[in-house]
Amino acid sequence: MAAIVRKVWQYARLAVGGIMLLIAVASPLVPKSEQLVRHERLEAEGIRTVAKVTNLWVNDDKMSVVPLRGLGAMGRVGGAVIAGQRMDRALDGENPAKRDVLTKQVFHVAYAFQPDGKAAVEHRTTVNEAQFTRLAIDAPVEVLFHPRDPAIHRLLAYSKPRSPITAEMKLMGSLFGAVVGGLLMWGAWPRRDAAPSVQASSNAVQRVARITGSTSLAGSARPPQSTVQRTEFGRRT
Secondary structure, eight states: OHHHHHHHHHHHHHHHHHHHHHHHHHGGGSOOOHHHHHHHTHHHHOEEEEEEEEEEEEEEOTTTTSBGGGGGGGTHHHHHHHHHHHHHHHHTTOOTTTOOBSSOEEEEEEEEEOOTTSOOEEEEEEEOHHHHHTOOTTOEEEEEEOSSOTTSEEEGGGSOOOOOOOHHHHHHHHHHHHHHHHHHHHHHSOOTTHHHHHHHHHHHHHHHHHHHHHHHHHHHHSOOHHHHHHHHHHHHO
């Protein structure tokens, strides 16, 4: 059973490594989709308009039941998680000591706007607590949308511009995938020369043992030279 598990794990690593290597080689050659290009050109080609907030609500993450203080029993790892979560809340404008739990509340805002000559666009997104307190239902918010596809847009005051995917980023990702995939395949590749080498070593040891044994037997069967000489001397006298 253990041999079967090892074999399955070996072939799984080979498959994952091969897929990663294939993606790493092919990804620089795949052209960007039109939607991705529009996202990247939103800042340069976008049109500004005013949207209206239609709804606001807050909900808790379902995983927010683990107290952060309980992670202290994990030592340095738990302390690092606690510090990271509290820093993340502080950067988002939330009071770090307000809710000492693993996850935080999620603040949602729904809005709608009407591009010229196009259908109305309704969308919702998430904001941090500080931004949420500045919003109100029916309040105006400025939106930047793409003229060819208004569904591609962002709230100007509540989001950051999207970073374009450069050729250097794609190259670095490909190199990383190629290295990891290659290492996985190299580590899991079956070694066919392992068994013959072991057999050859065993045969060599057996030959040395036979030669050594035959030499020992020959040496023990031969009488000492001094004994032969003494015997012959006794016969002459």
